[in-house]
Amino acid sequence: MDFAALLAPREPELLRLARDLYASRPDLQKAFPSESAAFCQWLAVHGVLEYPALAPFYPPLPPTGLRATVCGGLPMASHLYTGAEDFKMLGELFELFAQRPLTSLRSVFDFGCGCARVLRWFQMALPTVPRHGADVRAETIAWCQHNLVGTYARNATMPPLPFADASMDLTYALSVFSHLSREQNLVWMAELARVTKPDGLILVSTHGAFALALCARSPEHQSTLQIGADEARTILRSLARESFAHRVLPAAIRESADGVADDYGQAFFNELFARDHWSQFAEFVGCVPCGLNLFQDMYALRPRPR
Numbered sequence: 001m002d003f004a005a006l007l008a009p010r011e012p013e014l015l016r017l018a019r020d021l022y023a024s025r026p027d028l029q030k031a032f033p034s035e036s037a038a039f040c041q042w043l044a045v046h047g048v049l050e051y052p053a054l055a056p057f058y059p060p061l062p063p064t065g066l067r068a069t070v071c072g073g074l075p076m077a078s079h080l081y082t083g084a085e086d087f088k089m090l091g092e093l094f095e096l097f098a099q100r101p102l103t104s105l106r107s108v109f110d111f112g113c114g115c116a117r118v119l120r121w122f123q124m125a126l127p128t129v130p131r132h133g134a135d136v137r138a139e140t141i142a143w144c145q146h147n148l149v150g151t152y153a154r155n156a157t158m159p160p161l162p163f164a165d166a167s168m169d170l171t172y173a174l175s176v177f178s179h180l181s182r183e184q185n186l187v188w189m190a191e192l193a194r195v196t197k198p199d200g201l202i203l204v205s206t207h208g209a210f211a212l213a214l215c216a217r218s219p220e221h222q223s224t225l226q227i228g229a230d231e232a233r234t235i236l237r238s239l240a241r242e243s244f245a246h247r248v249l250p251a252a253i254r255e256s257a258d259g260v261a262d263d264y265g266q267a268f269f270n271e272l273f274a275r276d277h278w279s280q281f282a283e284f285v286g287c288v289p290c291g292l293n294l295f296q297d298m299y300a301l302r303p304r305p306r
């Protein structure tokens, strides 16, 4: 995937602004080769925050309240940066598992899109590829509908999604199955397989053994997952026997997360679960342990022809 080409300024005015900015900043010249992928990413992450003249050329920035509903409410620069890194990861896995270039993409669907932390990068990098997002949270979907280009829909806690069979080329869900109960996990994987093209790809992240092992040792990760060290060890042991574990989040947290299912929580599962239980809907194509930000595992699946 050529990230520099995908994110290179397209509009002549943006190209002029970017070149002037680079020429005026020795620190940027030292940090990045001119017009490199890293400089294009810097423009879309820090450039838009530091230079108001750049903002009209990039998708609007989500308000703080909506950022707080995804990934623990990261500061704006981190929200943008992690979105870029996750976009690149998805592009690389798509090319690896679908065995064609990301530029061949015909449509993309982000399930549990939040305020489009990742989908905004598809809008910048592949503006002609139809984009779709769905989430249970009404206000994030309303913001996406008013601020981004694409089809954004609020879904209920149970399928169906308002999308046609076999309409999506790449379907992905980041940090969504990591919350779903076993019952929700299975109905939603069946639904993602329904809306994805038979020669398309589904990419899904979740917490597995590595995330639990890290939580057993690291107070920072315990706080991220709101789990204690002993509980992490207990779940880790149970995964070896049962391959799926789920704990419902406290009522106060669930109630503050608008629209989520009553059994919303933290899910942990391993490759055995994915192979055994998802194979009824989709062919297991691969697993990349810790593929998402060196913490969550990434799974790749291809829908079974219907």
Ligand SMILES: C[S@@+](CC[C@H](N)C(=O)[O-])C[C@H]1O[C@@H](n2cnc3c(N)ncnc32)[C@H](O)[C@@H]1O
Binding pocket: 069, 070, 071, 111, 112, 113, 114, 115, 116, 117, 118, 134, 135, 136, 137, 140, 155, 156, 157, 158, 173, 174, 175, 176, 179, 260, 261
């Ligand atoms: C941790 S956030 C991740 C958001 C986004 N995927 C990202 O990586 O920035 C989890 C998201 O999943 C959404 N969600 C939870 N259950 C869902 C469901 N059954 N259907 C659709 N979205 C769901 C939540 O509202 C929230 O926006």
